[in-house]
Amino acid sequence: MWSLNLGAESAIVYSWPIYSASIFVAVALLLSMYLIFEHLAAYNQPEEQKFLIGLILMVPVYALESV
Numbered sequence: 001m002w003s004l005n006l007g008a009e010s011a012i013v014y015s016w017p018i019y020s021a022s023i024f025v026a027v028a029l030l031l032s033m034y035l036i037f038e039h040l041a042a043y044n045q046p047e048e049q050k051f052l053i054g055l056i057l058m059v060p061v062y063a064l065e066s067v
Contacts, residue, residue, distance in 0.1 A: 021066075025063045025064065029060050032060045035056050036053055039056070
């Protein structure tokens, strides 16, 4: 009897961090993709923007790996 109740409570406790992390991952993906597309649309300094696009790509990669 106790194991069923504890299991239900622990499922609730573990679910809200996963949901909040998913929201932050989605926001990070959307913003970083927006920044990458903006840099690619105005690609007039390739040496600097190549570095910046690589730096911005670190955000979605880390966000997806951390979930």
